[in-house]
Amino acid sequence: MPKDFDVLPSFQRGTIEIPPIPQFVFDRDLESELAAGLTAADAITLYDHMLHVRLFEETIVQLKSGRYKPIPDFRFIGATHLSIGQEAIAVGAMAAINPDDYITSTHRGHGHSIAKVALALETASTEQLLGFLGDSASKYEIDEASRESIHTAAMQEHLFRTFAELFGKEEGYCRGRGGGMHIADFHFGHLGANAIVGGSYAMAAGAAMAASKLKDGKVCLSLVGDGATNNGIAHEAYNFATMAQFEDGCPVIYLIENNQYGMTGQQVGEVTGTLRLARRGAGYNDVNMHAEVVNGMDPLAVRDAVRRAAEKCRNGEGPVLLECLTYRFKGHSLSDNCEAYRSDTEECAWMDVDPLKTFPEALIAAGVLDQAGVEQRQAAAQARIEQAAVAAAAGTDPDPSTIYEGLLADSTSENIGDEWKTPEGELLSEPSKARRDGQGRILVRHAVAEALMEEMLRDRRVVVYGEDVADYGGAFGATRGLIDLFGRQRVFNTAISEAAICGTAAGASMAGLRPVAEIMYIDFVLMAMDQIGNQAAKNRYMFGGKATLPMVIRTSVGGGKGYAGQHSQSLEAVVTMFPGLKVVAPSSGYDLKGLLKSAIRDDNPVIFIEHQHVYTSKDAVPEEEYTIPLGEGKIWREGSDITVVAYSHMRLVAEEAAAMAEEQGISVELIDPRTLIPLDEKMIADSVRKTGHLLIVQQAPATGCFGEHIAFKVQEACFEALKRPVRIVAAYDVPPPMAAPLEEENIPSPEKVLRNIKEVLGK
Ligand SMILES: Cc1ncc(C[n+]2csc(CCOP(=O)(O)OP(=O)(O)O)c2C)c(N)n1
Numbered sequence: 036m037p038k039d040f041d042v043l044p045s046f047q048r049g050t051i052e053i054p055p056i057p058q059f060v061f062d063r064d065l066e067s068e069l070a071a072g073l074t075a076a077d078a079i080t081l082y083d084h085m086l087h088v089r090l091f092e093e094t095i096v097q098l099k100s101g102r103y104k105p106i107p108d109f110r111f112i113g114a115t116h117l118s119i120g121q122e123a124i125a126v127g128a129m130a131a132i133n134p135d136d137y138i139t140s141t142h143r144g145h146g147h148s149i150a151k152v153a154l155a156l157e158t159a160s161t162e163q164l165l166g167f168l169g170d171s172a173s174k175y176e177i178d179e180a181s182r183e184s185i186h187t188a189a190m191q192e193h194l195f196r197t198f199a200e201l202f203g204k205e206e207g208y209c210r211g212r213g214g215g216m217h218i219a220d221f222h223f224g225h226l227g228a229n230a231i232v233g234g235s236y237a238m239a240a241g242a243a244m245a246a247s248k249l250k251d252g253k254v255c256l257s258l259v260g261d262g263a264t265n266n267g268i269a270h271e272a273y274n275f276a277t278m279a280q281f282e283d284g285c286p287v288i289y290l291i292e293n294n295q296y297g298m299t300g301q302q303v304g305e306v307t308g309t310l311r312l313a314r315r316g317a318g319y320n321d322v323n324m325h326a327e328v329v330n331g332m333d334p335l336a337v338r339d340a341v342r343r344a345a346e347k348c349r350n351g352e353g354p355v356l357l358e359c360l361t362y363r364f365k366g367h368s369l370s371d372n373c374e375a376y377r378s379d380t381e382e383c384a385w386m387d388v389d390p391l392k393t394f395p396e397a398l399i400a401a402g403v404l405d406q407a408g409v410e411q412r413q414a415a416a417q418a419r420i421e422q423a424a425v426a427a428a429a430g431t432d433p434d435p436s437t438i439y440e441g442l443l444a445d446s447t448s449e450n451i452g453d454e455w456k457t458p459e460g461e462l463l464s465e466p467s468k469a470r471r472d473g474q475g476r477i478l479v480r481h482a483v484a485e486a487l488m489e490e491m492l493r494d495r496r497v498v499v500y501g502e503d504v505a506d507y508g509g510a511f512g513a514t515r516g517l518i519d520l521f522g523r524q525r526v527f528n529t530a531i532s533e534a535a536i537c538g539t540a541a542g543a544s545m546a547g548l549r550p551v552a553e554i555m556y557i558d559f560v561l562m563a564m565d566q567i568g569n570q571a572a573k574n575r576y577m578f579g580g581k582a583t584l585p586m587v588i589r590t591s592v593g594g595g596k597g598y599a600g601q602h603s604q605s606l607e608a609v610v611t612m613f614p615g616l617k618v619v620a621p622s623s624g625y626d627l628k629g630l631l632k633s634a635i636r637d638d639n640p641v642i643f644i645e646h647q648h649v650y651t652s653k654d655a656v657p658e659e660e661y662t663i664p665l666g667e668g669k670i671w672r673e674g675s676d677i678t679v680v681a682y683s684h685m686r687l688v689a690e691e692a693a694a695m696a697e698e699q700g701i702s703v704e705l706i707d708p709r710t711l712i713p714l715d716e717k718m719i720a721d722s723v724r725k726t727g728h729l730l731i732v733q734q735a736p737a738t739g740c741f742g743e744h745i746a747f748k749v750q751e752a753c754f755e756a757l758k759r760p761v762r763i764v765a766a767y768d769v770p771p772p773m774a775a776p777l778e779e780e781n782i783p784s785p786e787k788v789l790r791n792i793k794e795v796l797g798k
Pocket residue numbers: 141142143230231232233259260261262263264294296297298367
């Protein structure tokens with residue numbers, strides 16, 4: 036597919052001109068904002084919600100100390116990362132976006148969460164308010180005819196759910212699974228707070244990308260700390276979001292809450308080389324990501340900046356980078372009293388510009404409220420907070436028997452019918468399937484492309500991206516041809532940026548796309564482990580079973596090609612260890628196509644492990660529609676003496692060994708689990724009950740491997756059926772070596788498998 040421009044040699048002398056980055060452009064005060072259209076009621080709303088955030092967190096201070104009088108016996112556990120001092124950002128920003136816009140938040144996110152929902156409730160319709168309240172509506176005395184009455188109840192319920200989450204209660208936003216550092220609320224686009232510093236950077240870009248591709252007009256506001264901006268994922272996400280090929284921009288606003296410190300490391304003068312983090316925007320595109328520096332102690336300035344940013348994003352000019360200067364008045368958490376690393380002078384100077392001091396002063400100066408009015412707002416907010424805290428403390432403790440609830444979605448996109456079908460008019464060429472040989476066989480890598488093509492035709496939410504997957508068709512040709520059919524909107528290259536690839540897939544999947552991302556070699560998933568293990572795997576459970584992540588990460592395993600330590604590993608055990616992921620490792624073209632289609636339709640994150648030796652083999656693959664359910668193994672060969680379990684390429688190796696064994700009078704039952712998670716434990720155990728012997732064959736090294744898990748599950752299920760110890764044929768506990776004799780020794784061969792079959796049988 037032709038690109039818009041060629042990269043021609045050009046060696047013109049000159050300088051790179053970087054446009055200036057504006058600072059503190061907002062030059063209005065409350066009075067001029069009122070004159071320009073802000074209503075007095077809106078101004079009071081800003082104040083009210085800043086109060087809610089402040090008083091909520093001051094309550095936590097008291098709860099932690101055990102001196103909160105309304106619930107004196109309550110024992111508060113969990114993290115205490117308070118944002119006292121930073122309220123102007125949370126409230127100013129949320130007042131500037133739409134109720135259904137997305138946000139991502141941080142470990143210091145109570146304010147974001149309180150403000151996001153509170154501001155959304157302000158403009159929500161009666162129907163939306165009732166929808167938000169759900170069954171909880173019955174707890175409140177509501178006059179159904181009065182929106183105000185319903186709104187009051189919804190706001191109270193919101194504060195209650197927030198406390199309840201912090202208290203680990205079933206009624207909490209995430210059913211007590213997430214706690215204060217992992218609050219999310221999917222009614223109003225809160226995609227989750229993140230306790231991994233920088234952890235949501237890529238997910239925010241992914242959610243924004245989804246909004247852009249689905250053309251739903253949403254933006255994603257991603258709140259990040261100053262400390263987070265130095266993490267690798269920040270840079271990968273900035274680059275991802277600014278890719279020139281996103282012609283409609285990527286509607287993400289990165290709002291850095293620069294409270295001057297990471298935990299204790301100081302941004303200016305210590306852990307970075309720059310005075311302003313907004314300057315980093317200059318590194319990513321020629322408009323500096325529209326970066327600017329904002330007074331984060333002024334809710335009106337933040338509101339103004341985020342408004343302009345959101346408008347830019349909606350106009351297709353995103354992303355935007357805002358640095359809001361602020362300060363946390365408390366320590367990093369309540370176990371930090373700040374003495375070790377900051378001065379009284381500094382603290383006092385910032386407290387002078389405390390928004391909870393300056394904003395009510397401005398309200399009084401502008402005649403919006405008088406002193407009594409301010410005090411009345413404070414007292415009313417305090418009463419709401421107290422009522423919510425007391426009610427939440429009396430909430431329901433989760434029943435331990437529900438511990439698995441919310442881990443995996445049991446839904447798929449199986450029954451979507453034609454709703455999301457790709458319209459023919461959107462196709463750039465005629466869809467065609469791979470040409471079969473006389474036995475109906477195709478190369479396995481063609482089976483990958485065929486599965487992708489079929490699923491992309493069936494569902495326009497399926498997008499394919501990764502390194503080199505577009506014009507080139509992927510390092511192994513598995514995506515070749517897709518771009519000619521679907522265009523660059525749905526098949527696109529990314530930078531070499533594994534964490535961004537996986538993290539954006541997670542974010543995009545939470546925002547309505549069904550991404551299929553490619554990681555060239557499984558060795559490189561280690562670059563993306565936070566995104567896979569801490570984000571994609573956990574988001575559903577941590578957020579109380581409310582998030583759905585229909586995403587697939589396809590990756591390949593090498594080995595046997597002399598590529599050595601970093602291109603030949605079998606790292607399946609690195610991904611099977613995270614509850615919340617499904618893991619598939621097919622060994623034939625037929626299985627691969629059917630399983631990949633199921634993986635794409637599954638509503639859970641699936642790691643789909645292909646094998647480079649399998650790609651180049653041929654297999655009979657029907658052209659007709661079929662899928663294979665995840666979690667079902669396959670018996671490749673029935674036998675009675677020994678069960679051999681092998682997956683991915685090792686199934687083919689084991690097959691050869693089984694054929695040799697048969698010639699020697701040994702009957703092998705060969706099982707390919709196909710899906711590692713969930714594992715078809717029953718099929719394996721039933722077989723072992725029949726044969727009494729088990730050999731597991733894998734390409735990965737022995738220690739800490741997935742084979743050990745299979746062995747454990749078998750002894751758990753049918754120890755009594757085992758006549759001899761289980762054995763695992765594995766690679767040695769070394770990084771894959773390059774030299775051919777070493778590599779051949781390292782990867783299990785049919786001969787080695789046969790030898791082990793005989794040894795297990797005592798022959
Ligand atoms: C990847 C990672 N490294 C370290 C930590 C420990 N930690 C938690 S919060 C924090 C400071 C984060 O600083 P910043 O991004 O500025 O946010 P702030 O706490 O100032 O709001 C650190 C180091 C973590 N949670 N995640």
